[in-house]
Amino acid sequence: MGEFVMPSLGADMEAGILVEWLKRPGETVTRGDIVAVVETDKGAIEVEIFEDAIIDRLLVDVGTKVPVGTPLASLRTIGQAGAVGPVAAAPPGAAAPKEQATPLPPPSATIVRPAARPAGMPAAGDATRPYASPAARRIALERGVDLSGVIGSGPGGAVISIDVEKAAGATKPRAAERGPDLAAMRRAIGAAMARSKREIPHYYLSRVIDLTKATAWLESANAPRAPAERLLLQVLTLRAVALALRSRSGFNGFHTATGFRPSERIHIGTAVAIRGGGLVAPAIHDVDRLTLDELMGRLRDLVARVRAGTLRSSELTDPTVTVSSLGERGADALFGIIYPPQVAIFGFGAPALRPWVVGSAIEPRTIMTASLAADHRVTDGHAGSLLLADLDRLLQQPAQL
């Protein structure tokens, strides 16, 4: 039996509100499936599961605020008998269904304990049939409520009349309530950044990078493409950061109470501004293994979902490093604050045409200031300088990215 817990969706998150269950008891889930929606200071986040399992019981009602780490649902391994489904499905030698799956008072022979789940439930083909009381079924029929979308509060998690009445009375909160609470997000940013400034000994480096070759390559690469498929400069910088980090492990990973733990995988938290204010930096996973087109697709998807407020839990918890790009109309340079427990953040200022010495001549070139803020507990300025130099070199060979 495993548990699906309220995730920590950021260093500053202490509790979250369960907004919606997207899976029901008895459903089989595979790693990466979105199981629930949790309301946090960053908005409504779709929470994924990280194992293959069967949802056994839902332990927290919709609308409940629970601390990080609170079990939201119990899981059982596929093939293990549980509260749902026939006991006969258990493989030989499997543990008998545990009593805790259906928390009931101590056994007493005189108390006729109704089966926690219908004992006569067919073994096959019926696993998704909503487990609902007769009253719930009648009211659902009368009021046109789809039982499969109702979370049960009755014995064994059964949908009972009051659940259906609530569902019939409530407008579906999902679409309406999506999107972040900007004031709460501001508080969350403040808390995380204050913690970072308090705990992380930052050092700051910058390097002015000539992007003339990169922008020229981009122009030719985009020329045959339809507008929707064109690459942005940001894709090149993200890709260059990922490749540079491959050989500089002191900048990619987490610093926790037990010290720094480098990450093999490179998940770049990509800062996305939210209209009206607010900022999130959800991860694009394994950037070093993506083609430029794949990366562009991920970036578009991410920006769209930030705007729609449909981020996933792993995108918020996974970033191993952060990149913040101001874009063409931004300031010249940006020195970031590290998002704990990460140890580095890159800042890219606005690329601009500047007079630049090439050889012995002054030429107009597309110039951008790249910065690195990194954690002195893990690395020093020397290592950071080498990293920025690597980044520069990679951006001079855009065709190799």
Next chain:
Amino acid sequence: MIAETRDGGFTETTYREAVRTAIREALLSDDRVFLMGEDVGRYGGCYAVTKGLLAEFGPERIRDTPLSEGAFVGAGIGAALGGMRPIVEVMTVNFSLLALDQIVNNAATIRHMSGGQFAVPVVIRMATGAGRQLAAQHSHTLEGWYAHVPGLKVVAPATIEDARGMLSAALADPNPVIIFEHVLLYAVAGKLPAVPAPISLTGAAVRREGHDITLITYGGSLPKTLAAADSLASEGISAEVIDLRCLRPLDTATIVRSVSRTRRAVIIDEGWRSGSLSAEVAARLMEDAFWELDAPIGRVCSEEVPIPYPRHLEEAALPQAAKIVSAAHVALGR
């Protein structure tokens, strides 16, 4: 003779005294009424219900009988056929098994067999139930057996008001009525109106109103069920308690009305679970209230063993408030 004190229109009394008052009132108000049974006269009744009645009404109307249930119950049926209004006391339900032939084959059938020519207006009272360490042969709860038989009315007064009022209603009924008095209720004390209101023989009563769950019981289990409801209330669970009162005919409408509101029911029956009255009540709810239910119907019955003699085992074998509370938790999914 009967210890009663007046208190603002109410009288302090006990269940035992209420039954005695009802018998006395019947004897005073109708010459056709007489009482017959083992030890009802000189001894004053095995449970002291009839103490003093022999002295007041004499041996013609308070008749001690031989230890032969078949004979004196049969005699009571004959007297009823002959125009009398006999109250036959069978000492306990355990001994009534010797009179089953008279009750089931004669009392219950004669109106039907005679094409309506003869009625049997007999009232048979008997003590029932366990809880007094009387061991397996003297602790039966067989109300459900009698409630199975058409032609009989079966009532189980669980309160002092019903103990006081059901007898006159039973005597007024033109057909045989069996009154079950639980042995643990005789000592229950309480107040009665000095002038009791007439009481209906049939129909269930809501003894406590609630909205989360319906606890359905009768007879000696009513005090335990009310105690369980108190305990549930302390947890914030509002339990409605229904006293069936009349076990045949069953008042299905009242229990369906309640369960349709609470959507959950636990039935408390001191009888054994298999083939019990609780099974009948559960079946009625399935037939008439299935679409109102939010949880399987729970039951708290006696363990399916001959009732043990040792106190701790006897208590463990019977429905108790804690078991009722647990069953309510199960039905509520808590």
